[in-house]
Amino acid sequence: xxGSVIEVENLHKRYGGTVAVEDVSFTVAQGEIFGILGRNGxxxxxxxxxxxxxxxxxxxxxxxxxxxxxxxxxELTRRVGVQLQDSQLPERLRVGEAMxxxxxxxxxxxxxxxxLAQLGLAGREKTPYGKLSGGQKQRLAIALALIGRPRIAxxxxxxxxxxPHARRDTWDLIAGVRASxxxxxxxxxxxxxxxxxxxxxxxxxxGRVLVTGTPAELVERAGQSTLEDAFVTLTGRTS
Amino acid sequence: MTTLTLTELKLFLRERSxxxxxxxxxxxxxxxxxxxxxxxxxxxxFGGLTLLDTYVPILVAFxxxxxxxxxxxxxxxxxxxxxxxxxxxxxxxxxVRVLAAxxxxxxxxxxxxxxxxxxxxxxxxxxxxxxxxAGFLLTTLLAALALMxxxxxxxxxxxxxxxANALGAVVFYPMVFLGGLFLPIxxxxxTLRRVxxxxxxxxxxxxxxxxxxxxxxxxxxxxxxxxxxxxxAVAAARLFRWE
Numbered sequence: 001x002x003g004s005v006i007e008v009e010n011l012h013k014r015y016g017g018t019v020a021v022e023d024v025s026f027t028v029a030q031g032e033i034f035g036i037l038g039r040n041g042x043x044x045x046x047x048x049x050x051x052x053x054x055x056x057x058x059x060x061x062x063x064x065x066x067x068x069x070x071x072x073x074x075e076l077t078r079r080v081g082v083q084l085q086d087s088q089l090p091e092r093l094r095v096g097e098a099m100x101x102x103x104x105x106x107x108x109x110x111x112x113x114x115x116l117a118q119l120g121l122a123g124r125e126k127t128p129y130g131k132l133s134g135g136q137k138q139r140l141a142i143a144l145a146l147i148g149r150p151r152i153a154x155x156x157x158x159x160x161x162x163x164p165h166a167r168r169d170t171w172d173l174i175a176g177v178r179a180s181x182x183x184x185x186x187x188x189x190x191x192x193x194x195x196x197x198x199x200x201x202x203x204x205x206x207g208r209v210l211v212t213g214t215p216a217e218l219v220e221r222a223g224q225s226t227l228e229d230a231f232v233t234l235t236g237r238t239s
Numbered sequence: 240m241t242t243l244t245l246t247e248l249k250l251f252l253r254e255r256s257x258x259x260x261x262x263x264x265x266x267x268x269x270x271x272x273x274x275x276x277x278x279x280x281x282x283x284x285f286g287g288l289t290l291l292d293t294y295v296p297i298l299v300a301f302x303x304x305x306x307x308x309x310x311x312x313x314x315x316x317x318x319x320x321x322x323x324x325x326x327x328x329x330x331x332x333x334x335v336r337v338l339a340a341x342x343x344x345x346x347x348x349x350x351x352x353x354x355x356x357x358x359x360x361x362x363x364x365x366x367x368x369x370x371x372x373a374g375f376l377l378t379t380l381l382a383a384l385a386l387m388x389x390x391x392x393x394x395x396x397x398x399x400x401x402x403a404n405a406l407g408a409v410v411f412y413p414m415v416f417l418g419g420l421f422l423p424i425x426x427x428x429x430t431l432r433r434v435x436x437x438x439x440x441x442x443x444x445x446x447x448x449x450x451x452x453x454x455x456x457x458x459x460x461x462x463x464x465x466x467x468x469x470x471x472a473v474a475a476a477r478l479f480r481w482e
Contacts, residue, residue: 054328054329074331077330077333080329084325084329090318090323092250093250100242101242101246102330104241104243105331144326148331
C-alpha cells in the first residue's frame, strides 16, 4: 500500500503451548486512526507488543516505518509513542516530574503544560502518581505516549477507566493529534470509541483477523445496525 | 541520563527508608558503640586497638551491604513488577539506564555514609583515619561493586518487590555475620574465618582492617571482591528480566 507506515504479514506468536496470535495481517496508512478490536484474549495486546518491539514474533513479518521492530528498535523508540496496559509509574513520582523525565528522553519533546491541559491534568503537576485517580493515571499515560512528538502513537485501551466527560475530551485530543499528521493505532473493545474515532478497523478473534474495513463496512457486512451488534455477530461463537 | 539520575535520587530521598537504613542506622550504631566503655578499651588481642577501631571498617561494609541488599532490590524489583521497566523499553533511554541511575544513587549514598562514619569516628570518638587511605577507598569501591552485583542478582532472582525484600534480607544477615558484625573475624573459629574470607563482606572487612593499620590490602582479598563483582554481574545479566 502506498503511504503505509505499518505492515503486518502473517504474524504468529505462541507462549509455550498457548497460541496467542495465530495469523494476523494488516496495513496501516499514514495519518490513519486504525482500530484493533476483539474480545478479551483475542490476541490484540500481543499483536501490539510485537508491533512496538516488546516481543519477538515466532513467524511473520512486521515493518513499522520501514523497519523491523526488533532490529530497528532504537530508531523506532524515537518515533513511536506507546501507552501500555498495566504499566505504572513510581508512587512518589509527581506528574510534572514524570513529564520532565519523559521529555528528557526525546530530541524534540512537546510542551508539557499544553499536553496536561488538553488531558485535563492542568494544575496537577505536584500530585504524586500514587495519589492520582485511575482515570488521571490513564490520562498521564496518554500524555507520556505523546510527549516525544511521535509519528505513530500506539494506544492500548485508550479510555478504559475514564468517565464519559474525560473520554470525550480524550477522543477530541486524539482527533486533534491525528489532524497534525500522527498515525494512531488504537486497541479497544469499546465500540462507541471505535465507531467515533477509527478510519479502519481490524477485527481480531482467536488470534486471526476476521475482517478489516471501515466501521460502516463492518456494520454492513454483519447485516446489523450498530458496530456493537456487528461485533457480537462477527465474533459470536459460543465460548 | 542526568534528569533520570536526579529523578531517581529525588525518589530515593523521598522514600526516606533508604537514607534511614543506609546512612542513619550505621551512624547510630557507631554512636552507640562509641559511647560504651567496653568498646573503647585498648585490647592486646587486637594489637592495642580498641574494639571500636575494629568496628569502623565493619560498619563501612555494613553500609554497603545494607544499600545493596536491602534498599536496591525492592526498588528495582518493584519497578519491574509495576511495568515501569517495560514502559521504559519503548522509549529511547531503555531500562538499562534506570539500573545505572539506581547504581549511581546507591554509590553516592554509600560515599556520603562512609565519609560520615569515618569523620564522626575520628572527631567524636578519636578513631584514627585509615592509615593506608587509598587502599581503604579502593577496597570500599570494590566491595560496593561486589555487593551491588549480589544485589542485582537478588533482584533478578526475585519475582516482585516483596520477594526481593525477603530474599535481600535472607542474603544480608549471613553476609554481615560473616563480615564480623556480631563476632569479629579474628575471633572466629578457623573454618568459619576461611568461609568469611571468601565472602564479599569478609574479604572487604579484612582488607579494610589491613588498610586501617597502614598496610596495603592483601591482593587475595581484592581479587575475591573483583571476582564477586564480575561473577554476580554476569549471572544477574543472564537472569534479569525486564518484565
